[in-house]
Amino acid sequence: MNIAMIGTGYVGLISGLCFAEFGFNVTCIDKDKNRLNALKNGKMPIFEPGLEDLFNKHFFTTKKIKLSNQMSPAISNAKVVFITVGTPTRRINEDADLSAVYDVAKEVAKNITNYCVIVTKSTVPVGTSRKIKNIMTRYIKGTNFDVASNPEFLREGSAINDFMRPDRIIIGTDTKKSEKILKSVYRPLYLTETPIISTNIETAELIKYASNSFLATKIAFINEVSNLCEKVGANIQDVSKAMGLDKRIGAKFLHAGPGFGGSCFPKDIKAFSVTAKKHKTKLSIVDAVNLSNKNRPIEIAKKIIKYFPKKSKINIALLGLSFKPNTDDIRDSTSIIIGNKLIEAGFKICAYDPKSMENAKLKCKNFSFANNVNDACANMDAVIIGTEWNEFRALDLSKLKRLVKKPVIFDLRNIYNPDDVKRIGWEYVSIGR
Numbered sequence: 001m002n003i004a005m006i007g008t009g010y011v012g013l014i015s016g017l018c019f020a021e022f023g024f025n026v027t028c029i030d031k032d033k034n035r036l037n038a039l040k041n042g043k044m045p046i047f048e049p050g051l052e053d054l055f056n057k058h059f060f061t062t063k064k065i066k067l068s069n070q071m072s073p074a075i076s077n078a079k080v081v082f083i084t085v086g087t088p089t090r091r092i093n094e095d096a097d098l099s100a101v102y103d104v105a106k107e108v109a110k111n112i113t114n115y116c117v118i119v120t121k122s123t124v125p126v127g128t129s130r131k132i133k134n135i136m137t138r139y140i141k142g143t144n145f146d147v148a149s150n151p152e153f154l155r156e157g158s159a160i161n162d163f164m165r166p167d168r169i170i171i172g173t174d175t176k177k178s179e180k181i182l183k184s185v186y187r188p189l190y191l192t193e194t195p196i197i198s199t200n201i202e203t204a205e206l207i208k209y210a211s212n213s214f215l216a217t218k219i220a221f222i223n224e225v226s227n228l229c230e231k232v233g234a235n236i237q238d239v240s241k242a243m244g245l246d247k248r249i250g251a252k253f254l255h256a257g258p259g260f261g262g263s264c265f266p267k268d269i270k271a272f273s274v275t276a277k278k279h280k281t282k283l284s285i286v287d288a289v290n291l292s293n294k295n296r297p298i299e300i301a302k303k304i305i306k307y308f309p310k311k312s313k314i315n316i317a318l319l320g321l322s323f324k325p326n327t328d329d330i331r332d333s334t335s336i337i338i339g340n341k342l343i344e345a346g347f348k349i350c351a352y353d354p355k356s357m358e359n360a361k362l363k364c365k366n367f368s369f370a371n372n373v374n375d376a377c378a379n380m381d382a383v384i385i386g387t388e389w390n391e392f393r394a395l396d397l398s399k400l401k402r403l404v405k406k407p408v409i410f411d412l413r414n415i416y417n418p419d420d421v422k423r424i425g426w427e428y429v430s431i432g433r
């Protein structure tokens with residue numbers, strides 16, 4: 001079976017390569033020629049563990065992946081066409097910007113010559129796939145087609161593993177034929193007994209937003225509980241662990257920190273709320289999560305600023321700039337929000353991140369940058385651990401203490417044991433402990 005992926009961003013590239021790994025012939029289409037040329041020279045547009053190896057395997061060796069900036073002939077040869085272009089937040093009303101999705105729908109319609117299933121894999125508000133169908137019907141010339149929704153749940157940093165070993169696959173269709181075709185695309189996962197949930201199209205679209213919003217709610221909830229822990233002398237890690245042992249609650253996404261960031265949660269909760277409002281209903285919990293998470297890094301920055309009685313000439317080492325470990329993505333990174341707030345208060349920031357420095361240098365013009373942890377921390381008044389990269393989990397804190405001006409750590413990811421760090425002579429501030 002031939003598959004076409006339209007958009008070689010995070011979702012399109014990873015999903016395309018994983019379908020090639022399943023054995024399908026995949027054409028990844030993108031109108032950005034520079035991006036495609038870089039890929040053809042083996043240069044990955046993002047850092048993602050395992051991506052480069054999988055790309056080299058299927059582009060250079062098996063040749064199951066092709067790259068093209070043209071819809072034709074890939075679209076007319078494909079049985080399944082996945083739309084995987086971006087759906088960023090609109091500035092005016094926080095809704096998802098679907099212009100790229102609808103442009104693609106129009107172009108696909110103009111290029112179809114045989115029956116195929118057009119699948120939205122981009123995260124799109126409920127109702128979008130129906131609109132795609134309407135647009136395509138207007139532009140298509142006599143060919144039969146179906147639309148479907150097949151949301152992805154990939155996490156940056158572990159996306160390939162998530163694709164290969166998903167918790168579930170959601171297939172939203174309105175014909176038996178398209179359901180059967182989409183199920184066959186995921187047949188390799190039958191071996192691992194992955195649950196495949198067939199729904200109507202609207203349900204599939206909604207499952208994605210409800211899932212992301214629920215996970216975001218867990219994080220915002222535990223973050224607020226961590227504030228209370230600080231006031232009453234309780235320990236958030238013990239609270240999370242004990243709560244998580246209740247199978248009805250589950251242990252995951254109960255790790256308190258500086259707030260959630262990234263390209264999905266902040267964008268998706270806003271779009272979910274806008275969808276509800278459009279349908280004259282309310283998602284007041286999602287709205288509260290959005291507000292809580294917006295304030296979270298600002299409150300943490302205030303806490304750090306308050307720690308220093310004198311606000312001038314304070315130099316801070318900021319370790320970790322990506323929104324989470326194992327990615328170079330800095331979109332909505334709480335480290336960067338906090339760094340900027342400290343700069344506004346007159347502090348100076350020297351930052352280091354194992355993978356996202358190039359991206360950060362373009363965005364954070366007021367930061368200075370160091371090439372490693374030691375250089376970032378030399379002569380600093382405090383060290384902030386903003387992202388829980390493995391590299392920061394076992395720092396030689398005795399050695400580091402001799403390098404800094406003042407031994408103060410703000411561990412925003414609770415990766416150290418407070419007693420151990422204090423014993424070495426650091427002042428240690430963490431979250432909810």
Ligand code: UDX
Pocket residue numbers: 152153154155156157212215219252253254255256257258259260261262263264265323324
């Ligand atoms: C998320 C969803 O998990 C994934 O299913 C969806 O397809 C895309 O959005 P991702 O954004 O890659 O994935 O990262 P995720 O691991 O979910 O973390 C999101 C944010 O929440 C990060 O900033 C992370 O640091 C934060 N987080 C996560 C917490 O603060 N505490 C937690 O317990 C878990």
